[in-house]
Amino acid sequence: MIPKLRHYTKQTLTNSCAAIVVYSLSLVMAGSGDLETLRCIRQVRNHLTDPPSVESDSFIYGVQTFCNTALGFLFLGNARYGFSQSTEATAMLLISSYPIFSQSICDQKHYFQPLRFLWSIATEYRHLTPVDDSSYEAIRMQAKITVAGENEKPLILQLPSVLPPLSSIKKIVFYARDYKEVELDMSNAEDKAELEKVLKEYFGRFPVKKVVKQYSKVFDSPPVFKLSDTFDCAPIRNDSFLLNLPLG
Structure with missing residues (x-):
């Protein structure tokens, strides 16, 4: 989608909007490690193809900051943490996620960059x-x-x-x-x-707590039945029917 938008807008504007979108998506999917979100973030990071210049380097720093932070949010605390929904946590996220791209690590002109780390106060173990x-x-x-x-x-x-x-x-x-x-x-x-x-x-x-189920034991050993216990007397043998059988 990003290459298609470049035909209508400048690359810097396209990458800026895409970085803010994936950053916002990572806030929603924080701690989930979602594969589709990871692919979106990697796509934005891999499409920074401006020729080297002072302007492009300063722009790339801001986009890379947002994309790398989005990766951290996606796997927040080894996918064990999430963001709280309390009022204080929402305020910390709003301050740390202000969408202003700094030009370098020393650029404090429009935004005080240490405030970017206030999101750590909004986390909770879940x-x-x-x-x-x-x-x-x-x-x-x-x-x-x-x-x-x-x-x-x-x-x-x-x-x-x-x-x-x-x-x-x-x-x-x-x-x-x-x-x-x-x-x-x-x-x-x-x-x-x-x-x-x-x-x-x-x-x-x-x-x-593990539940131990008690099973009733019907037989301690396999049952053994004797013929003498079943019949009180020996069977009567009658061989007379053999005389009436046809021969051949």
């Missing part, structure tokens, strides 16, 4: 990993998450995975075949505090 409470080994579980909104259709995830924004979650239920089902209601202060403690202090490792 990777949930259920573990066995006795062996502390990671296990796979299904999670049914109810998210607040008009369409409250449950979201099904395969844990370990990254949760949706914590402020939008209403209820989480995760279950497995041999483990106890766990239900966390975010409207309950205790459940909400428990989940936040697991994510902040234990890096998302949620202990789950």
Whole structure:
């Protein structure tokens, strides 16, 4: 798509708009590691083909800054973190994402570049990993998450995975075949505090109790049946019918 737009606009304008678009997309897909988003970012980075000059070098610095930051957002914290939806986090993201392209690392004329790192205040750990409470080994579980909104259709995830924004979650239920089902209601202060403690202090490792099922044992050994136990008397042998059989 980018090569087609160059027939109608200048390359600097096209690359600037494309860099802002992929930067905005990475904010939405932060921490997901989405492959299609990664391809879009790489396409923008690989189409900076202006001939070397002072003007092009200063422009490329700004576009590369946005593209590289977008890559960092896409794999935020090894795809274990996400951006919070709180008011403070939104303000930090707005300040750090102001769409002004600096010409060099020392260019503070239009934007104070250290403010670009305020996005780090807006991050939150959202990777949930259920573990066995006795062996502390990671296990796979299904999670049914109810998210607040008009369409409250449950979201099904395969844990370990990254949760949706914590402020939008209403209820989480995760279950497995041999483990106890766990239900966390975010409207309950205790459940909400428990989940936040697991994510902040234990890096998302949620202990789950294993259920030991008791099976009834019918036979200690394979049953043995004797013919004498079945019949009280010996069978009567009658050979007289053999005399009436036709010969030949």
